[in-house]
Amino acid sequence: MNGNWYIVQVYTGHEKKIQSLLERRLTSDADADKELRSEILQINVPMSTTVKNVDGNRKVRSGPTYPGYVLINTMHEIGPHAENSLGQKAWSFVQETPGVMNFLGNANPIPLSAEDVERMLESSTVEEDAPVPEMVYNVGDKVRVIEGPFSSFTAEILGIDMQRQRLSLSITIFGRSTPLELGFMGVERL
Numbered sequence: 001m002n003g004n005w006y007i008v009q010v011y012t013g014h015e016k017k018i019q020s021l022l023e024r025r026l027t028s029d030a031d032a033d034k035e036l037r038s039e040i041l042q043i044n045v046p047m048s049t050t051v052k053n054v055d056g057n058r059k060v061r062s063g064p065t066y067p068g069y070v071l072i073n074t075m076h077e078i079g080p081h082a083e084n085s086l087g088q089k090a091w092s093f094v095q096e097t098p099g100v101m102n103f104l105g106n107a108n109p110i111p112l113s114a115e116d117v118e119r120m121l122e123s124s125t126v127e128e129d130a131p132v133p134e135m136v137y138n139v140g141d142k143v144r145v146i147e148g149p150f151s152s153f154t155a156e157i158l159g160i161d162m163q164r165q166r167l168s169l170s171i172t173i174f175g176r177s178t179p180l181e182l183g184f185m186g187v188e189r190l
Helices: 015-027 034-039 085-095 114-129
Strands: 004-010 040-044 047-054 057-064 069-074 100-103 142-145 154-161 166-173 176-183 187-189
Touching: 015 034, 015 040, 015 069, 034 040, 034 085, 040 085, 069 085, 069 114, 085 100, 142 166
Parallel strands: none
Antiparallel strands: 004 069, 004 100, 040 069, 047 057, 142 154, 142 187, 154 166, 166 176
8 A cells, every 4th residue: 555544534424525526626726736636646435335125125225334434545644743744735635625524633643554444445345246234133033024935924033144144034834933044135124
């Protein structure tokens, strides 16, 4: 990872809007000079995809992995007291952007470690390839089956396999307990 990565706190729900605003301001000659454009290397909003079951329908939603935060990659360390004047200028430029609340670390922004940056950026790409259901189940929870031949039956969760996204269930049919295995999206909470 080149440069220094910082976390900027922004208004929740405005992450992409602030990313595009910062990028637009960097490319316009009125707000940013050539040196500043070479100082701010990248502005990133890690995204993830989740799957939610709404009224029996599968809904896929894409949103920020870290709501209320934007990652910024700069060439040098930045902050109001940075040794490099360009670092001071970049800090002011980001702080003056509407919707930006503060850097993590307030007046002395703390750069992220390379491992943290890699993990944060990697988690967003992995989740986009394999959407993860938003629902969290616990053993013993009661759920309603919404797909297959046992649709509308009530079941109890006996086991959870997060890797395969499957639930081991027990359904009572004609007074007898019957085991069943379904995907997370095949049931809904009661």
